[in-house]
Amino acid sequence: MRRSFLDRLGEKFKKKKEIALQILKDMTRLSVNINKVALIRNSRKGNFPNLVQVAKDCEAFGAQGITVHPRPDERHVRYSDIPALRQIVSTEFNIEGNPNTQFLDLVLKNPPTQCTLVPDAPGVLTSDKGWDTISHESFLKEVIAQLHEKNIRVSIFVDPIEKFVEGAKRVGAERIEFYTGDYAKAFEDHPEAAVAPHRRCAKLANEIGLGVNAGHDLNLHNLQHYKEEVENLLEVSIGHALISDAIYFGLQNTIQLYLQKLS
Numbered sequence: 457m458r459r460s461f462l463d464r465l466g467e468k469f470k471k472k473k474e475i476a477l478q479i480l481k482d483m484t485r486l487s488v489n490i491n492k493v494a495l496i497r498n499s500r501k502g503n504f505p506n507l508v509q510v511a512k513d514c515e516a517f518g519a520q521g522i523t524v525h526p527r528p529d530e531r532h533v534r535y536s537d538i539p540a541l542r543q544i545v546s547t548e549f550n551i552e553g554n555p556n557t558q559f560l561d562l563v564l565k566n567p568p569t570q571c572t573l574v575p576d577a578p579g580v581l582t583s584d585k586g587w588d589t590i591s592h593e594s595f596l597k598e599v600i601a602q603l604h605e606k607n608i609r610v611s612i613f614v615d616p617i618e619k620f621v622e623g624a625k626r627v628g629a630e631r632i633e634f635y636t637g638d639y640a641k642a643f644e645d646h647p648e649a650a651v652a653p654h655r656r657c658a659k660l661a662n663e664i665g666l667g668v669n670a671g672h673d674l675n676l677h678n679l680q681h682y683k684e685e686v687e688n689l690l691e692v693s694i695g696h697a698l699i700s701d702a703i704y705f706g707l708q709n710t711i712q713l714y715l716q717k718l719s
């Protein structure tokens with residue numbers, strides 16, 4: 457029987473819709489962490505480089521999110537930077553940090569799309585491990601309840617260890633962010649062993665309904681392997697390497713180079 461023109465048209469759109477959905481499913485968003493830009497600004501008086509302009513430019517150059525990590529000593533992004541950034545970020549605004557009272561206050565007053573909870577000690581050079589989601593279960597539950605009241609999506613920074621992934625689900629987070637510092641260290645010599653726990657734990661996370669983000673020490677060398685091996689990777693947040701690469705390639709080219717690794 458001959459198919460009608462409308463049937464054929466319907467099939468064509470259905471196929472296109474399936475392809476579009478598959479592309480969305482495979483997409484990993486690049487969130488640029490602009491802490492390092494703030495560090496340069498803070499090294500002198502004044503407002504150069506202008507953090508708000510840099511965030512806008514990152515988005516114009518293709519970044520699909522902006523991440524900031526205010527720390528108590530404000531050596532990077534300052535607490536006072538957050539309201540203006542919250543106003544202008546038009547992609548996805550992610551505020552990460554240790555949920556002490558000051559941090560939580562800031563996030564609740566300037567609700568971002570996502571808040572990533574990180575267990576970093578006040579004076580630490582950079583985040584170096586994820587949560588023990590079992591020992592801190594009741595604390596995390598309390599914090600997450602407050603964030604959910606403001607409709608903020610919550611992601612929990614964890615090492616790729618099954619019991620902590622399951623713990624993140626129990627405390628009510630929507631996502632986890634894998635700490636990739638150890639992956640980055642082991643990648644050069646043992647790329648397969650380095651990614652194996654991430655692959656395993658991402659599979660588990662997907663099965664129990666947790667979205668998967670990743671971050672720390674990701675760069676132009678190790679990002680593609682990670683993306684290829686970790687299923688359903690929703691987002692990476694990258695700061696140090698990306699801003700360093702921008703010294704050589706410029707911000708626009710650098711963002712494009714990172715996007716290529718994720719495509």
Ligand code: PXP
Pocket residue numbers: 489491525552572574582583613633670671672673674693694695696697
């Ligand atoms: N994710 C978290 C939780 C972090 O603390 C950081 C560093 O601020 C990053 C991602 C980004 O790490 P990097 O600057 O090494 O790309």
